Amino acid sequence: MKFKIYIMLLFLFCFGAACSSGGNDNKEEQQQTASSSIEVADYGQTEEGPAKLYTLKNKNGIQVEISNYGGIVTRLLLPGKDGQFDDVVLGFDKLEDYQNDHPYFGAIIGRYGNRIAKGSFTLDGQAYSLAINNEPNALHGGPTGFHKHLWQAKEIEREGAVGLELSRVSQDLEEGYPGTLNVTVRYLLNNANELLIEYEATTDKPTVVNLTNHSYFNLKGAGKGDILGHELMIVANRFTPVDSTLIPTGELRPVEGTPFDFRTPTIIGERVNADNEQIRFGGGYDHNFVLNRKGEGLELAATVYEPTTGRFMEVLTTEPGIQFYCGNFLDGSNIGKGGVPYAYRTGFCLETQHYPDSPNQPDFPSTVLRPGEKYETKTVYRFSVK
Ligand code: BGC
16 A cells, blocks of 8 residues: 555656656747747838838847848847847937938848949940949949838748848849849847848849848947947958049958958057058048958858957858948938937948959959859858857
């Protein structure tokens, strides 16, 4: 009898333990899915239909807000070393401000990130001309580039990640570029505190493509002063020097012995005003760095550390280049979130890309996309605290 009771108790104990441990696992799983989430809200009206604002959250409380208007990252909330969350990207409070002229805050840039000399290029013997929106050159896909369009949006999920898939068809000769381009950009926020961006495109005629994201970061918090105290590292032995209109000369110049040597972490402000022709042309840093690539996959391109908050950002990419721009053209005329004017050098961009003006530079890696081929690139922004 006693023995039977022991057996029953043992059985109940084991069963209970199994249940409760299974229960715990479920709870964790539920918490994970409950705390990594995606929400959508109305964002206002555009000529192409109603815009939405999507909020992606991971289980650590990191939050990114993205609109299907321009694929714009409007907010990115990151913790600092004291646990305080700040919004670390420059931008506006309202859709209308993104519909007006602005320096591409947070947007998807296409069809061609950065400059094409004099807005013209020849492909397969055919000349194409683009709008000159940055005298005397074409910049960032033109005045009505990808940043000024409404994208089809679909919420997506992957293991440990929530995301947004944006797609649109850019018609043949949109902004002067040949070929009907089918474009998909996916933003995924995972529980390892990474924001992954995947870019894909196909075309029905030969064309050129170079997509990027134009987020301006300030790891202290947007509107909280300049970015000159951030410590930057770029995995690049060479950069592409430019002429006075910021078009690459074609040379790949060693960074060694120049203010462009960021191979070890260096404070941005240390050499940003150096007496150097390239610094003069850029008004500071506004240059493409030639990444030291080993293969085809995602590789570390840059890191940025902000010492007062401890925020640390790593940029990984499949791309051959990265544009480091330190906000030299910000002049306080853009009134940002919370009514704060964004002054000189209060945000920096690290735009993963093919080199500027590649369509006119036969020695640069090609940006030509042909029918039957697939354009596919990836970039990861990984966040932590040190
Ligand atoms: C360019 C800068 C430009 C900025 C905003 C950067 O990618 O390199 O020259 O001012 O974008 O348009």
